[in-house]
Amino acid sequence: MSDAYGATIAKRGLARRLKELRVEAGYTANQVCDRLNWGRGKVGRFEANNWVRPELSDIRDLARIYEGSDLGELEELAGRARRRAWWRDYPEVFGNEFPGFESDASSIRVVMPLVLPGLLQTLPYMQALLSVGTRTPEWRERAMRARLRRQQILDRGDGTAPELTAVITEASLLYEWGDPGDRRTQFAHLLAMSERPNVELRLLRLADGMHPGMSTLVNIFRFPGGEPPMVFLENDADVQEIDIPDDVEAYDEIFEQIRQAALSPADTAEHLRKVISTLE
Template structure:
């Protein structure tokens, strides 16, 4: 099984701590009476690390206090299986592993309702639109997308979710009138959820930086181990940007997009107007 993002982050941090303490891998193996390759395997995320072994390493690296406890907690989390492991046939790459750890998710979408907010009927219509999709695959992918939304429940951690979408997204008739009415009502109902903000950019805003495509900014509660990540949804597994300059560029872009968008209350009013304007003959 491929190592999770948490395993890789922990491995990278352990390597950095060893180097900062001035130890060679061979020296650590000798001091702890480990096999010669064990340190390499832990630091390359080829092997997990037990809590006992981790404590021994942190003792050697003289790591104590909150930082020590944070690393031990990270190691425990790295051994936990995420909900998405049940859908390995649907979800590829590392995005879900990152998303479930995020404390803030900022998402710009110019084409579709973001997956975290899609109704089942809307999601099914989007998935069916792909070329040559087997009915069983449509069912499986729809189930997976709905399971992903548990992230927004108290059990899932309820990260702060800030969505900016183009007006064209909510005017595009995906799945028919009934599907769009239900989807728009879902967005409207979310106005009372304190961790979710939705803004709409009017078509009259014209050209804007977001026309280059959708993107997600993921921020994490522990900046020591998890720097912000930009996710660009490109086939097959997406692209991740982590350089400080890249993160700053997309953060500025998102700030610009939310500045030109309608405010949250005005956006909900627009969604109501669009929903009420839907006609059965469309």
């Protein structure tokens, strides 16, 4: 497994590998639980990646049953999976492992129907966006800190910064929030980030009409070392994780349709410059 893998991907890879080994050994999940005197459902939870930190003793017990398994490989995965991820310090902000997958991704493709991508937001924009609703001031402050921490992945200088392809809509540039200076700073930040070699920003104009991603925020993550990709769908009600290959491929195709319908990076930059000029 690549050294670039963080705890989230290591945990996911360990869960998948344990299931592969069990199937190869010819056991059902309940048979393994019975042999180890575990409560039924424990192996199923492991294989579904429904755990926080795998216990090394459990991994060794499973390796003993799954003849031919590489204990060293499993222990390495478990060791990485047990690392304390920064986003675990924000349980009230993150209800799932989204920031872990985002941090471990080598490629991020995102469609934002109405707001700007969290990875490209300025602090005043965050403040305006998070002020809407009934959250407490304490929660909002924590959420902003967490979002700023997420953005650090684009600044990694060790060759692991992900490739970000973001499609935003013209509507997201039309909202009035803060003052003109705040908006100018945000749009100038978008322009500056779009000039980075690992960032591609495209604008979908209102004149381009309806498109498949208008009702849902779509994030597509790809990972180093051939780790299977996954999709996160977000709306006001919930977040859905998708890792079934055919479904991921379908969302890839939708994303590419939207990307091709949007302005080119150069035309997007020119559009941003025009918007910025109206705020001066």
